[in-house]
Amino acid sequence: MASVTLRGVSKSYGDVAALEPLDLEIKQGEFVTLLGPSGCGKTTTLRLIAGFLKPSQGRILFGGDDVTELPPHRREFGMVFQDYALFPHMTIGENIAFGLVERGRPKAEIDARVRELLQLIQLKDVEKRYPTELSGGQQQRVAVARAVAHSPQVLLMDEPLGALDLKLRESMQYEIRSIQQRIGITTVYVTHDQTEAMNMSDRIAVMNKGRLEQIGSGVDIYQRPSTRFVADFIGQINLVSAITAGPGLETSSVTIAGRNARIAKTMMPGLPITIGIRPEQIALRRADESIASGDNALPGKVASRQFSGNVMKIWVDVGLQEPIMLDFPPRAAPPEPGDAVAISWPVDGAVVLPE
């Protein structure tokens, strides 16, 4: 196993930059997900690591070794493709053995390893079958087994669950993660699905328009997004424009829709900022009820509501351009549209984003 290091790696086609210079360090045994919308550069990054693309600039290192100039077949990695790319003319056993055969290992060792992997992916009886005879989920597991059979240093996965339905996707997330942890392989995983990223990763690298926006644990990027894009892309959030009014000791006061509120950050007065507040951070009271002291509060009117199973989503018009969305616990009696209400959130329950 080895770490993967990208130093100032970029890729451009003519004048079009597919990937702006990127520094990324993936530690030994770590599971890092590249997350972003299509065209954000995540697949380009993965294909650069694999060697299917040559970087325009920068170096790529596996462990301490510079592999920038090496063709794919001389880099020690395994890859799981979207739609699996299993060899249709080979049996499952031959598919899994491919990497070992290419390395000229003795037949007895290959057979033992194939059986061991079939056990690992819990598909003991399919060795003599062909890929088309397997279900999507089974093919997926075979693809993982094939990618790790030759004990590579690095495992790359390109949206491997994209073709599966929701239920299967969830159980496969768990399965892939547990296989990865059992063999402790350094893994780079590409997806556009934030839930998948949250469920599986040690760290998530959020990318947008060929740039790395933020890298951190799921908790980090959810609770402390560092850019507006990250805040908006991960989960749901209310983005509120505000003007800083005056610094305090550990907080600053700001003006939102003509009313005072406080943020958990010291800032110079007079700056336009964006505050992000997650729906679950916001509490709702009737206009005549009192608010927990110290929390920020804004009066408003219920604009609309929508029942979505575990919560009731309520939109409250507080005089901003967009209504504020919040999660209302389903056990309480929800207010009707038009009711006068007040929303509140704890001072440290909001994040300040650079404009």
Added chain:
Amino acid sequence: MISKSPFKRLWWRLETPVGQTLLWSIVVFAYLFLHAPTIIVMGASLNASSQYGAISFPPTTFTLARYWEIPASQFHSILLSLKLAFLSATVGVLLGVPAAFGLVRSKLPGKGLLAAIFRAPLQIPTVVIGITFLQLVYAVGDALDLDLSGSFVGLAVAHCFVATPYVVGAVTAILQRFDGRLEEAAASLGATPLRTFRRVTLPLIMPGLYAGALYAFMVSFGDVPISIFLSAPGYMTYPVEIFMGLEQNFSPTILASATLVILFCFALMLFVQRVVGLETLLRIGGTGRR
């Protein structure tokens, strides 16, 4: 089974006695239509009363005598035709496969024009090709002071010329549907480009290669219009030999040798289908990728 068919109602009707009779008559008629010529040739070859200048069918008295009477010249021409056909298929594969890769995978500007040029032999009437090659053979013969007319070289070049586009076409078609990520997967598993070609690309384009080679073989083997210009006594392909034979004096031995050729071709088709065709085609067809 039947209830699952989209033709449920039709099947229901076809299951009645009248429907069954109708269905079977159509099937029998279709097969007769397709195979009557072959059956008549084979039957007449066994008929003792088939005489010079007349085909007699159905056979009244059976004999294998015609087979013993086949003159050596017919065997020679069959051998020549087989040689030419195998050569055309082989050369077609050797030239056509790389050409198909170039047409599909290279980033050459003007690929469309190249593809059109590769298709050209299919669009030129074969008689014209025959005349062209006759002129070519004369011209080259004059320049090199050799007599190439009625030689194996002349026939071989012309046959390869018409046969190769079939291989290009068949392999191009299968390469265009080829999932490039299979090659990336092989590379990711440590296979060199050459090994990837050997273990992944080649086996997967095999159906196209066999189909193309088979077409090339048949086109060469059955050709009259080109070969007739390039043949000479002693270098006559089998179809030309028959053609000439029919024009001059029809001998029932032609029926006998034709039957042998039919049986040989039938065996060849069976072999190709058994060994490579169906199995490979079915398995690869199953992946159904873009």
